[in-house]
Amino acid sequence: MCSSDLVVARIPPPAPIDDACFSPDGALLATACRDGSVQVRRLDSSSGVPAVWRHQGVVRRIEFSDDGSTVASCGTDGKVQVRSIDGEPICPAISLSGAAVEIAVDASGRSIFASSADGRATLWQIENGRAIKAMEHRDPDLRRIGLAKDR
Numbered sequence: 001m002c003s004s005d006l007v008v009a010r011i012p013p014p015a016p017i018d019d020a021c022f023s024p025d026g027a028l029l030a031t032a033c034r035d036g037s038v039q040v041r042r043l044d045s046s047s048g049v050p051a052v053w054r055h056q057g058v059v060r061r062i063e064f065s066d067d068g069s070t071v072a073s074c075g076t077d078g079k080v081q082v083r084s085i086d087g088e089p090i091c092p093a094i095s096l097s098g099a100a101v102e103i104a105v106d107a108s109g110r111s112i113f114a115s116s117a118d119g120r121a122t123l124w125q126i127e128n129g130r131a132i133k134a135m136e137h138r139d140p141d142l143r144r145i146g147l148a149k150d151r
Helices: none
Strands: 017-022 028-033 037-042 051-054 059-064 070-075 079-084 100-105 111-116 120-125 130-136
Touching: 017 059, 028 059, 028 070, 037 059, 037 070, 051 079, 059 100, 070 100, 079 100, 079 111
Parallel strands: none
Antiparallel strands: 017 028, 028 037, 037 051, 059 070, 070 079, 100 111, 111 120, 120 130
């Protein structure tokens, strides 16, 4: 028999969830919902009010930065949003050329890589929302991307 300090709290989502992730320290849970909402909740308090923001479409993917201070989300509205864990925008929303499919935040937390359904993928600078490098991929079924972690 295993013992654990994990406390399970019933946290009802506002809508069906397409993606979810834990912060690096395991204290927060972020959810990406089909109604366009993103929620970041503290797991140590079931009564805490979550940080909430919205996309104008289904939210497909969500990811924490390695230091856990920011959360990136992307959706079918073609937008990538980078926010603090309290929901405050870190930079203006990044507009993609089509519905967003996938995102990855680099280990430094300074760049984000995003791909869209039209076959384009772009590396963006988070600080100012500027494109660093754009490329095209030929795989219409691309569903996951990642950036190597610094060693």
